[in-house]
Amino acid sequence: xxxQLKEKLFKNDKTGWEGMDIEEKDVIYRFSQxxxxxxxxxxxxxxxxxxxxEHADSKxxxxxxxxxxxxxxxxxxxxxxDKSMYLAVIGEESLExxxxxxxxxxxxxxxxxxxxxxxxxxxxxxxxxxxxGGIKKYQWTTIPLSIHGVIVKTNGERVFINIGEAExxxxxxxxxxxxxxxxxxxxxxxxxxxxxxxxxxxxxxIPYGDGDKKIPESVKLNILSILNxxxxxxxxxxxxxxxELVPAFKARTLGFDGSMVAAYGQDDKVCAYTSFAAMMELxxxxxxxxxxxxxxxEIGSMGNTGMESHVFDYFISxxxxxxxxxxxxxxxxxxxxxxxxxxxxDAGFDxxxxxxxxxxxxxxxxxxxxxxxxxxxxxKSGASDANAEFVGYIRHIMESNDIKYQVVELGKxxxxxxxxxxxxxxxxxxxxxxxxxxxLSMHSPYEVTSKYDIYSAYRTYKAFWEAM
Numbered sequence: 001x002x003x004q005l006k007e008k009l010f011k012n013d014k015t016g017w018e019g020m021d022i023e024e025k026d027v028i029y030r031f032s033q034x035x036x037x038x039x040x041x042x043x044x045x046x047x048x049x050x051x052x053x054e055h056a057d058s059k060x061x062x063x064x065x066x067x068x069x070x071x072x073x074x075x076x077x078x079x080x081x082d083k084s085m086y087l088a089v090i091g092e093e094s095l096e097x098x099x100x101x102x103x104x105x106x107x108x109x110x111x112x113x114x115x116x117x118x119x120x121x122x123x124x125x126x127x128x129x130x131x132x133g134g135i136k137k138y139q140w141t142t143i144p145l146s147i148h149g150v151i152v153k154t155n156g157e158r159v160f161i162n163i164g165e166a167e168x169x170x171x172x173x174x175x176x177x178x179x180x181x182x183x184x185x186x187x188x189x190x191x192x193x194x195x196x197x198x199x200x201x202x203x204x205x206i207p208y209g210d211g212d213k214k215i216p217e218s219v220k221l222n223i224l225s226i227l228n229x230x231x232x233x234x235x236x237x238x239x240x241x242x243x244e245l246v247p248a249f250k251a252r253t254l255g256f257d258g259s260m261v262a263a264y265g266q267d268d269k270v271c272a273y274t275s276f277a278a279m280m281e282l283x284x285x286x287x288x289x290x291x292x293x294x295x296x297x298e299i300g301s302m303g304n305t306g307m308e309s310h311v312f313d314y315f316i317s318x319x320x321x322x323x324x325x326x327x328x329x330x331x332x333x334x335x336x337x338x339x340x341x342x343x344x345x346d347a348g349f350d351x352x353x354x355x356x357x358x359x360x361x362x363x364x365x366x367x368x369x370x371x372x373x374x375x376x377x378x379x380k381s382g383a384s385d386a387n388a389e390f391v392g393y394i395r396h397i398m399e400s401n402d403i404k405y406q407v408v409e410l411g412k413x414x415x416x417x418x419x420x421x422x423x424x425x426x427x428x429x430x431x432x433x434x435x436x437x438x439x440l441s442m443h444s445p446y447e448v449t450s451k452y453d454i455y456s457a458y459r460t461y462k463a464f465w466e467a468m
Contacts, residue, residue, distance in 0.1 A: 015366040016404050016452040017259065031458065032261055032451040035273050036251035039263050040165075043246045044148045045083045045295050045305075048106040048269065052085055052276055052293060053077070059280050061087060064315070070322040073284060078315045083107075083305040084295040086315045087279055089465075091288040095323055096330065098337030099316075100285075101430065102461045103292035103307070103421055104272035104344065107299075108265035109133035109443045111140060111199060111245040113147075117238060118203070120220040125204040127172075129245060130196070133298030137194040139444050141176040145201065149243035151233055159231050164248045171248045172201045201245060247445040259366070259451055266447040268297065271343035271436045274457035282465055288319065289465040297344075297421055307421045336429035339390070341464055342422035343457070346370035347410050348438035348448075356416075361409040363438035365450040368404025369460050371395075372434035375410055377417030384426035386433040394433055394464075401463040403456055408438075435460065 017025075042048040056077050064076040070090050077087040084106070091099075111129040119126055131137065146164025153159070164171045176194070177185050185193055207218035208225060215221065227233055251263030272293050279291040296306030304311060317331055349362035363370035373391055376383030391407070398405045410418050426432040437457050440448035 012404070013367070015364075016368055016456065017366055028451050028455040029258065031277075031455050032253075034277075035270070035454055036253070036261060036263065038273055039251040039265065039269060042269070043146075043165075043265055044110075044244050045106045046150065046242075047148065048272065049079060049082055049085050049293065053079055055276075055280065056087060064318050064322070067322060069324070070319065075282075076319075078311075078318070080295075080311050081305050084311075085293040086312060087276075087291040087293075088315075088319055089279065089282045089285055089289045090319070090323070091285045093287050095288055095320055095325055095334055096327075096337075097287070098334060098339065098430075099288040099290050100465055100467070101290045101292060101338060101340040101425065102275040102278075102343050102464065103294060103340060103425065104275050105268045105294045105297035105301075105307075105421065106272045107133075107295050107297060108246075108267055108269065109135045109298055111135075111145075111201075113149075113201075113238070113241070113243040113245070115239045116235075117243075118220055118223060118235060120217045123205060123219060124202060125219045125223045127201040127203050128197075129199045129201060131199060132244075134443050136191070136444065137196060137199060138176075138190065140199060141174045141194060143173065143445055144171040144248035145173060145245045146171060146248040147243055147245060149241060151231065151237050151241040151243070153233070153237055153240070159233060159237075161231070161243060172203060172245070174199055174201055249446055254448060261449050261451060261454065262446050263449075264445055264447070266437075266439060266449055267345045267442050268343070268436070270345060270439070270449055270454060271457060274437075274454060275343050275461040278458050278462035278465065281462060285465055286468055290316075292421075294421060301421055301424060307424045332429065335425070338425075338430040339393075339464075340422075340425045340430045340432040341394075341435040341461065342420045342425070342432055343461065344420040344422075344434055344436045345439040345442065345449075346372060346408060346434070346436050347418075347442055348440045350440055356411050358409060358412050361407075362411075363406055363408040365438050365440065365448070366452050367406050367438075368453060368456045369398070369406070369435055370438050371405055371407045372410060372436075373407065375417060375419050375422065375434055377419075378414060381417070382419050382423060384423040384432050386431065390431040390433060393431075394435065397463050397467050398460065401459065403459050403463065405456075405460075406438075 042051045061075040072092045074090045079085050110132050114128040117127040151159040204223045208222040247264040254260035254262040294307045296303050301307040346363045348365045374383035374385040422432045437453045
């Protein structure tokens with residue numbers, strides 16, 4: 001009797017893997033393999049958007065600039081400066097009644113090259129960096145790094161760079177001090193062990209020509225000569241470049257049981273990929289479905305490719321205009337009647353570091369989607385805090401589609417906190433809740449997710465858009 005009552009009243013705390021048959025596992029493994037293959041070709045925001053545009057084109061989506069009139073079932077997108085993208089499938093209901101949005105971001109913590117990066121010291125050539133987003137600086141030393149990005153010349157020519165991913169490519173690294181001589185370094189606090197100005201990339205060591213020592217900065221000259229021969233660039237061209245350093249690791253299956261994925265950039269490409277994959281499968285929706293692939297979230301969503309800009313508003317205005325709807329204050333009304341899943345990762349419970357988590361309110365890998373009613377820091381500072389009615393609505397969608405979920409918080413109250421793009425859309429009037437995949441080692445060069453949760457994310461975002 002007691003067990004029956006527990007079964008009825010307690011929340012289901014089992015992992016999603018329990019009781020799963022081989023066929024179901026195969027579906028999850030195949031989907032996760034597609035995800036890993038995509039990650040290996042899309043480590044930066046520019047690469048992600050390029051792949052997404054290519055796939056959207058193949059699925060019948062059109063650039064909204066080429067469309068004069070929109071009708072239910074039409075599929076359109078807008079690419080913002082090659083670093084963010086908004087997609088829509090037009091629904092049967094009028095846009096005036098609101099839209100359903102899933103918003104993720106495609107930028108990840110990394111190292112960027114400084115505008116004047118190349119210098120020589122002690123017979124080595126180095127590239128100076130400036131870290132992007134919240135990183136633990138010591139994690140970025142002594143690992144293989146690759147260089148991705150674009151160099152733009154004064155004539156407008158763009159030179160795309162991707163060095164360190166192919167098997168025959170050279171890789172790069174940032175050196176660290178040997179423990180034999182690191183007594184002073186190891187007395188420092190962990191956050192101060194490596195200085196930001198010391199995150200300099202080792203790039204070469206051979207002098208130019210025959211090594212004539214009379215040539216000043218001959219190693220630097222040799223690197224510039226190589227770059228000029230291969231890419232036709234000079235040192236000055238590096239000042240108008242966006243070059244990012246990311247781990248050269250491949251996304252790989254993790255664990256004897258093959259249950260997890262280890263990869264760079266899963267914050268937040270795991271939610272970006274799953275929401276994008278779900279949108280590619282949409283055909284007929286009641287409310288217009290919108291997918292956001294945003295940039296700059298890791299540094300506050302600022303800039304014209306971040307969600308704080310008005311470019312997203314422009315895209316929605318174009319949807320309204322090309323649907324033949326034009327009334328005063330209509331954009332504001334649309335947002336007030338809209339619903340959104342802020343698709344961003346959650347801090348997964350790590351037993352090794354259990355002290356920072358409130359276990360009953362923590363998100364566990366393999367137990368499905370994490371719903372964060374609010375994020376923010378300490379006293380919910382900076383959080384949008386979804387209302388109970390909207391949480392109940394999302395729970396109904398999840399349970400109606402037999403999708404496992406957990407309602408969680410990001411760590412203990414006084415420990416810290418974090419934020420997403422949720423508050424930006426909430427400030428416009430939309431109902432918003434954070435809904436993403438729990439993650440281990442967040443913001444590190446090699447993050448960990450559960451394949452079960454990855455597939456759950458795809459199912460969740462699709463079910464949200466298809467809800468009647």
